[in-house]
Amino acid sequence: MLFSCFSYDVSSSVYSSSCQLQGQFHLNGMHKPGDVILGGIFRFHFFPADPDLSFTSEPQQPTCYGFDVIGFRKAQTMAFAIDEINRNSNLLPNVTVGYSLYDNCLQVGVGFRAALTLVSGQEGQVTLEENCVGTPPVLGIVGDSSSTRTIAISTVLGLYRVPLVSYFATCSCLSDRQRFPSFFRTIPNDAFQVNAMIQILKHFGWTWAGLLISDNDYGFHAARSFHSDLGTAAGGCLAYTEILPRVYDPAELKRIVDVMRKSTARVVIAFASQSRMLNLMKEVVRQNVTGLQWIASEGWTSSTSLQTPHLMSYLGGTLGFAIRRGEIPQLREFLLQIRPDLRHNNTAGNSLVNQFWEHTFQCRFAPPPAGWVEAGGEFCTGQEVIENVENEFLDVSDLRSEYNVYKAVYALAYALDDMLQCEPGRGPFSNNTCAHLQRLEPWQLLHYLEKVNFTITFGDRVSFDENGDALPIYDIMNWVWLPDGRTKVQRVGEVKRSAFKGEELTLDEDKIFWNFESKQPPRSVCSESCPLGTRMARKKGEPECCFDCVPCSEGKISNTTDSMECTSCPEDFWSSPQRDHCVPKKTEFLSYHEPLGICLTTTSLLGTCICGVVLGIFIHHHSTPIVRANNSELSFLLLVSLKLCFLCSLLFIGRPRRWTCQLRHAAFGISFVLCVSCILMKTMVVLAVFRASKPGGESSLKWFGAVQQRGTVLVLTSVQAAICTVWLVCASPVPHKNTQYHSGKIVYECAVGSTVGFAVLLGYIGLLAVLSCLLAFLARNLPDSFNEAKLITFSMLIFCAVWVAFVPAYISSPGKYADAVEVFAILASSFGLLVALFGPKCYIILLRPERNTKKAIMGRDAES
Structure with a gap:
């Protein structure tokens, strides 16, 4: 970039050209000759004195001031590493490594000039032969310490594939291999x-x-x-x-x-x-x-x-x-050997070593530039003892960035050593060629630098990934x-x-030392952690770590702090009151252990026992007129059916199971049809007897003999049995876990399976009950000897009233209360029939035996 090439003899068969250096940068630097040269860019001074820009003449290059001892120590670390490599017979044997180290003066422009000087050299004129042979000024550069300067430098060096190994540039942008193909670093990004x-x-x-x-x-x-x-x-x-x-x-x-x-x-x-x-x-x-x-x-930790x-x-x-x-062994001894150059005192101020000496001992070798006074009034002798001065230059107990410089130099050296050990015909370049010491190119070194892998004396392994990062x-x-x-x-x-x-x-x-009264780590949160049972809800318009803690809704939990979402419990589980774990849902059904279940069970068993007692009374007094006058066979069958009605109510209590669900409605339907069929038959017999007592009515009794009565009851009951059978086969009732009534409860109930089947079952019972009620109502004014019609009328009115009220109450009752309503309806209607039909008879049999005679019954008839 700094050379201008001119053609001299274009017609000549031998083409040659010369490149003239258009200008030189005057930079502070340190140099050592060698077979190969490594470059370095360090901060030797704190700041420059920029010249005035008049835009009427060429600007002068800035002059740097304020000597930086630590930057100088880093440069000396690179010099020490190269000296150590030259003394190592196992690394780069028969090759002497030199260096050229320049000052960046903490400025992008100065650092950029230093990089260009390293890659183009300082020779005034270079003659290029046709084959362009020759070793470039440097093969690789160690530097820079600033990300901004390194970005500028590496952008240009990458075009020419000159390796740049930084010891302090940490910007993650430098890991972009497309923009910076030749950049490496020994510091993390x-x-x-x-x-x-x-x-x-x-x-x-x-x-x-x-x-x-x-x-x-x-x-x-x-x-x-x-x-x-x-x-x-x-x-x-x-x-x-x-x-x-x-x-x-x-x-x-x-x-x-x-x-x-x-x-x-x-x-x-x-x-x-x-x-x-x-x-x-x-x-x-x-x-x-x-x-x-x-x-x-890392910029200010130390x-x-x-x-x-x-x-x-x-x-x-x-x-x-x-x-x-x-740790870099022998570095301190190397630093102690630094001595100023006293051969040219009039120009000694340009020597970085001499500037260091002046800064350390507050003396001077030559008058400083006008307008700047840094050194003291004494002249330096060059014999001052560095160890006697309190200076951080010799403190090698905490080498950090210097250690990175050390690793960077060795990385270039190992890459160069691998490159020179290439076997001819097995090289990585075109036609399997290798690089030669007399014709080395930076891009060849770049290939080996990408694959370098070694262990430093301190024990750390040095290698680079695909982005050039260590x-x-x-x-x-x-x-x-x-x-x-x-x-x-x-x-x-x-x-x-x-x-x-x-x-x-x-x-x-x-x-760890905590600078707080508690001597504990501080808390630094926008919002306190959300406890178990809550979730985080971000505050609108604020950062995402600022949030409110919202309790989980019913049925959901969060069992971790700072939960983003509440999770739903499984189907058979529900959230605990704290919403931090799932618990099994409470199961609800009409139980034998709860008060309602106990009451209904007791009432059912009581009704069953009463039916048994009444049946015993009727059997014991079966020959008495009041028993025989009211069709004792149907009375016995009616008592048995009522007993079954009381017992079937027990199927509605307890946890629903498949067999209880299937049996409860079938038993209920058949028992009540049997009961109502007996009542219907008794009513029809009463009407037939009354009609037979009239002239010409004897023939009606032949249709209501004992066989006909049993057959009619059997047929009517068989119809209900058929309805139940079809219902159970087509759409059988099954146990069902209902969660619709209460979210936190499982209501065990029997799903009817077919609403039509249930409706037909109830409708058939209702049809027989209404028919019995109408017939009994028609027979209500019969003579007293046949006054059972009045009792049937009253009992059927109770029966119909109970079941008419049952339908809306059953539909509107949730869960177990629907079963309780149905049980209550069964018991109420059963007790109504039992009391209305058999209460007066038992009263006469037990308390008024004088009226349990044919004469008394006929006497009542005569009085009426």
Whole structure:
């Protein structure tokens, strides 16, 4: 991109061209020659002094100021790793690796210039032969530390398939292989960090959290991941999402902190850099916003500038995600060997090592640029002892981003080693060719980098997935506020992803310091958990984790907290009063054990006994005139049928079963038809006897002899038996669990099977009863000797009244009460017949025996 090619002799048979470098970038850097060169982009300075843009002349390149010791240590870590590789006889033997490391000055433009310089070189003119042979300036680059800068750099490097291995760019967008085909990283991407944070939220039950992000790719992609993953993974949501300004803006920070103070969320996730958090904490301290549980991204978890005593009352207890800590043996000894270059004191200020020396010892090798005073007034001798200075440069006890740099360099080295060990004729490139040291291309290294797999000396395995991401792992850190006022950041767990177990979260909760009076994790929920027996109902217009707890309706339960739906109980079960489990439905039927059933059973048995007593009385006095005068045979049969009527009512009491359902109506119908048939026959005999007493009426008695009476009763009863048989065969009554009357009860009843059959059965009984009643009514004025017609009339009126009232009462009575109504009708009509027909006779037999004579009966007739 920086070369302009000119053609010299187009007619010549030998084609050659030269590329002229149109300009050079003046960048801070460190270099070491070698057979192959690896590039690096690091932050050596904090900020640039941008020149004025007049748009009338070519702008000057920015000058960077503010030396960054930690960035310099990262670059020295890469230099150490390359030196270690060169000393390793098993890795890249007979190949010397060099490096070119440039400053990004914390600016996209400067970092982009550094990347272009690495891929195009610094030679003023390059002559290209026809075959375009030659090794490119660098085969791979380690960097950059910022997602935004890395996106810009990797977009261009991807076009030329130059591998870029980042040690700190975490944006999940960089996993897009279509946009960034040559990008790799040794740090987990933000998507994994977001998932890890969500696991922390889920672990402690925090469903209501605030989110603070930076206004760059790092923050925006993290916010996007939170909004898409938080609800589904943890059942939670964000109370607010605020963007921290790039520069110190008191008004905007006041607004953000005011939102935090008013929110009910007790957990705040900060996906931001150290500098933005420092600006935010100024306003947090001013408004004295305490009682928050902070969750820190890797961008500020290890920030020593925030771990100060006056901030620990606000930030104490912070849980943060830190890059995996590693140990790099001999690194400290390597750093102690750094010495400035004193050969050219007048230009020594351009040397990064010399700038480090000046910054460390507050001295100077040469006058600093105008307008900038950083070093002290003393001149450096170069013999100062680094160990005697309190400097974090030599502190290698907590190597995190440096460890990622170390792994990135080794990943490139192992890929290069695999590429150079290729056997001719068995290579992965066209025609099974291999790469050669004199003609290496970055895209060839890219092929091997995708397949690299090795174990670092610290024990961690390094490999890349299909998106260029390394196996992710984070240390979980906790900010501890010690009683003596000192602060400490301790490791309390880790989260990692393995190929077999997926994501694993490990926490040592006993070691976690909670900055609350209770010394326990805080509660941070929009709505309290819904207890058992309720379901969550989202509040309209509010986030999904804000909800009301609505009790489950009858017949439904929820047996878990925060249930989204209530589940219906099985058919034979019902919800408990608490709606938290299903219980068997109460069964309801006319039982022998309940008061109503006991009363009806007692009445039925009482009626049966009375019938037996009356039958005994009639048998004992069968030769008396009052028994013989009223057709004793039909009277005996009538008493037996009444006894059966009383007994059949017992079939309606108790749990319905198939045989009781089939038998109850058949027994009821046949018994009552037998009873009414006997009454009808007695009525017809009374009329026949009265007619026979008149002149010329003797012939009517021949139709009502004993045989005819028995035959008529049998025929009338057989008709009802036939009706019952057809009904039972075609649509037999069966037990039925009815849940229509009461949702929470199972009403056991006998389904009639055929309403028509039941109606015909009742209709036939009614027909005989009405016919008996009419005939008895016609015979009501017969002489006293035949006064049984009056008793039959009265009894049939009672019978008809009971059953006319029964029909509407039966239809309108639910469940067991329908059976009770039917039993009551059976008993009432049976008692009515028993008392009306046999009461007066028993009264005479037992209490007025003087009237139980033929003379007395005839005497009554004469008196009338």
